[in-house]
Amino acid sequence: MKPVIIAALIVVPFVLFIAAALVYQSQTGTDIVTGEKKGVAAGKWGEEEIAKIKSIIDNPPASCDPSYLAVCIEQYPPDLDCEDIRYSNFMVVGDDPHEFDIDSNGIGCEK
Numbered sequence: 169m170k171p172v173i174i175a176a177l178i179v180v181p182f183v184l185f186i187a188a189a190l191v192y193q194s195q196t197g198t199d200i201v202t203g204e205k206k207g208v209a210a211g212k213w214g215e216e217e218i219a220k221i222k223s224i225i226d227n228p229p230a231s232c233d234p235s236y237l238a239v240c241i242e243q244y245p246p247d248l249d250c251e252d253i254r255y256s257n258f259m260v261v262g263d264d265p266h267e268f269d270i271d272s273n274g275i276g277c278e279k
């Protein structure tokens with residue numbers, strides 16, 4: 169057998185094994201070396217997620233403006249700009265008091 173074929177017989181199964189292991193790890197969240205569950209699979213919240221949730225609980229919007237569908241944006245005043253909110257490409261109906269939809273196509277803070 170030629171050396172190239174022998175090398176291919178060794179390398180190809182190795183590459184396939186690594187690929188399968190990476191797919192398994194991404195699907196299950198289980199580290200293939202340690203068997204430890206990571207990220208969301210571990211069921212643990214990171215400090216960043218907890219801080220975000222706490223800030224939403226501590227500072228709820230006064231009330232949601234009905235001009236903006238499927239998002240909760242504080243009513244005018246204060247006058248908010250797209251940089252002040254965490255939403256983009258949301259539906260705008262009605263008065264649009266914050267003027268998120270300058271071109272009036274019904275989509276606010278387009279990105």
Ligand SMILES: [Ca+2]
Binds near residue numbers: 269270272273277278
């Ligand atoms: Ca728009």
